[in-house]
Amino acid sequence: MTPPGLVVELFGLPGSGKSHFAREFVRSSAEMGMAVNLPAAGVGPAVPPLPRSARKLGLVAGQMLQRPVPTFITVRSIVSFQPRRTEGLRRSVQWAVAQRLLTSAGRSPGLHLFDEGLLQALWSVGLRGDVFPTLRVLEQRSGRGAMPDVVVVVDASIDVIEDRLASRFSRHSRLQEHRDPIVRRRELARGAELVGSLVAWWQRVAPGPGRLMEIRNDPGGDPHAEAVALLGMITSRANLASRLVVPPVIRPS
Numbered sequence: 001m002t003p004p005g006l007v008v009e010l011f012g013l014p015g016s017g018k019s020h021f022a023r024e025f026v027r028s029s030a031e032m033g034m035a036v037n038l039p040a041a042g043v044g045p046a047v048p049p050l051p052r053s054a055r056k057l058g059l060v061a062g063q064m065l066q067r068p069v070p071t072f073i074t075v076r077s078i079v080s081f082q083p084r085r086t087e088g089l090r091r092s093v094q095w096a097v098a099q100r101l102l103t104s105a106g107r108s109p110g111l112h113l114f115d116e117g118l119l120q121a122l123w124s125v126g127l128r129g130d131v132f133p134t135l136r137v138l139e140q141r142s143g144r145g146a147m148p149d150v151v152v153v154v155d156a157s158i159d160v161i162e163d164r165l166a167s168r169f170s171r172h173s174r175l176q177e178h179r180d181p182i183v184r185r186r187e188l189a190r191g192a193e194l195v196g197s198l199v200a201w202w203q204r205v206a207p208g209p210g211r212l213m214e215i216r217n218d219p220g221g222d223p224h225a226e227a228v229a230l231l232g233m234i235t236s237r238a239n240l241a242s243r244l245v246v247p248p249v250i251r252p253s
Contacts, residue, residue, distance in 0.1 A: 005107070005108045005110050006110075006112065006234070007102060007105045007112045007114070007148040007150070008111065008112065008113050008150045008234065009113075009114040009115075009119060009151050009152070010113070010154050011151055011153055011195070011198075012153055012155060012156070013156070013161050013188065013191050013195060014161070015162070016154045016155060016217055017156060017217035017223070018115040018154050021217055021226075022038065022115045024227040025113055025227045025230070025231065026038070026113070027224060028227040028231055029111055029231060032231065034110070034231075036111050036113060037105065037108070037110055038112075038113055038114075039101040039102075039104065039114060040098075040101055040115065040116045040117070042055055043059070043097060056093060059096065059097045059100040059101065060093055060096045063097075063103075064096070071099070071145075074092075074095065074134060074137050075092040075095075077133045077134045077136075077137045078092045078095060078125055079091075080133070081133050081134070082128060082129035083129060091121070091124055091125045091128075094116075094124055095118075095125065097121075098114070098120070098121045101114070101117075102118060102145075102146035103146040106149075118147060118148060119151060119202060126197075127191060127194065131194070131198075147206060150212070151202055151211065151213070153215070154217050155215070155217065156216065156218050157218060158192065161188060162181070162184065162185060199212065210234065213233060213234070215230055
């Protein structure tokens with residue numbers, strides 16, 4: 001019987017370096033002969049808008065068909081606690097896409113790495129609205145849904161994140177909407193607090209050794225060396241190495 005895959009989510013503020021670290025993770029995993037898949041790459045910012053939207057709609061439809069009742073309950077909680085219905089629908093799509101991709105990844109062998117997964121979707125819900133009613137829904141047995149095996153918090157200082165966001169050409173992060181640096185910094189601080197709240201929630205609903213890790217991604221570090229070290233920690237702490245050694249399939253972003 002083929003062993004199940006290992007699902008790892010990188011979680012942190014926009015600009016913390018999740019995408020950059022994911023590329024280093026792919027590189028280090030390939031060097032160790034492990035299969036690597038980036039399930040969210042097909043719906044990421046690098047994909048043109050039309051095919052990206054079509055893929056998202058297909059994933060949302062699949063989620064609704066597979067788990068109609070818990071999906072409806074969760075979507076209703078997201079929409080109900082957003083300031084605008086359109087915003088709630090966008091956040092619901094983001095959550096449903098993450099759910100469908102997580103479910104598929106958990107059933108496939110190899111290492112599946114998300115830089116936009118469950119906690120990141122919930123973070124987006126909480127940035128403009130109230131995420132805690134949705135968290136309570138997800139804690140219920142009927143609505144919890146798919147979750148990653150390991151969450152890696154990618155952390156960086158607010159100053160570093162602010163500089164990275166300001167220098168980005170793409171504008172897909174909602175924190176980049178604020179041109180006023182004072183407002184943007186205040187939103188970053190609020191976003192960082194929300195990250196902490198979601199990490200605390202994750203520790204409560206998914207306890208156990210090796211389920212939560214943290215890495216710094218400040219300038220001057222060596223992301224590749226940190227990725228190699230982190231991969232070793234994941235496989236040793238969780239005793240999951242046997243689940244990862246399969247013919248390498250590398251899909252870089």
